[in-house]
Amino acid sequence: MDKQLSSPSYRPLYDQIKVLITQGLIGGEWKPGDVIPSEIELAARYKVSQGTVRKAIDSLSAENILIRRQGKGTFVATHSEEVTKLRFLRLTAIDGKKELLQNELISCVKSKADAYIAKILEIKAGAATVEVKRLLTFSGRPLIYDHLIVPAVSFKGLNSNKVEECNGSMYSMYESQFGVRMIRAEERLKAVAANQEVAKSLGLKEGYPLLSIERVSFTYGDKPMEWRLGLCLTDDHHYMSELE
Structure with a gap:
């Protein structure tokens, strides 16, 4: 606690x-x-x-x-409700049209936290993690290369089958299968150039401009539980955030 x-x-x-x-x-x-x-x-x-x-x-x-x-x-509150299911997804079509969102699993592997991830997730360097890469499509068009890392100790049994079965919000799956609810997130945005792997996945030329959204998500007690990097194609989409 x-x-x-x-x-x-x-x-x-x-x-x-x-x-x-x-x-x-x-x-x-x-x-x-x-x-x-x-x-x-x-x-x-x-x-x-x-x-x-x-x-x-x-x-x-x-x-x-x-x-x-x-x-x-x-x-x-629960991430299974429609009002909160896509709460952290802020990429929106410029024309405002609703889109069918789907994802395609690229990989789900066990890894070890490097110094950067260890500091962010407040775990020891070298601690076991699960690393997932997905391609998020909007009405069939790939727009986000999604790369996330979570501590393995909190997500025992997380594998490619579970990621594919959820076919949607990872947060809803975290909550229902691992008892971990994300309640807030911190994001950092900047412009980047697509590297070879990302460009190939999104069907772009290497070096194409993308919006990088680096996110750390927290559960109760302000405990960081997920690092995520979304590399987004924004030719006809934008990042929308409501401020109060």
């Missing part, structure tokens, strides 16, 4: 309750898709006002960790 989460006393009261609810999620008390206790029940459990609990739940809802449903209660 994250050390900061185990000692929330220095935080504002609603934030302490937010941390305690998050600890329940980390410990598996409430799993993705589960309904959590009512505000009244949580207020009694934590010996605080219902308003304090509501503020904590509002904050968790704003972070897409919990979802309120009118007349039904508050649920743990």
Whole structure:
């Protein structure tokens, strides 16, 4: 468990309750898709006002960790829902048309973390990892060369069959088969030139300009669980992000 989460006393009261609810999620008390206790029940459990609990739940809802449903209660968010399935995919057609998204597995192999990946995933250099490369197609056209690495200890049994069977959101598969839910991500964007391997996969000339999206995804407790590099063809697509 994250050390900061185990000692929330220095935080504002609603934030302490937010941390305690998050600890329940980390410990598996409430799993993705589960309904959590009512505000009244949580207020009694934590010996605080219902308003304090509501503020904590509002904050968790704003972070897409919990979802309120009118007349039904508050649920743990899940990547299996359509509204969140493609939450981190921001490549959009310039004309705004909906597209059929599919993926083709290039490789899924066991590897060892180099110093860079080890630092990002907070594991030891040389630790076992699983490395996946895929080609993401939009209405049959390859647009993203997708390269990801996860720590093997958290994804025991992840192999090419599982990747092909999921045929869609890796995050939904992580959640349903390995109990790992990604709740937030950090991204870094820059322009790059396609190398020989990537150019061949995307049907381009070597050196063709691409948008590089390097992402680190985190689960509960702000623990990094996946490094991912998406190399995107943006001739008639763009990266769209809503800012608040």
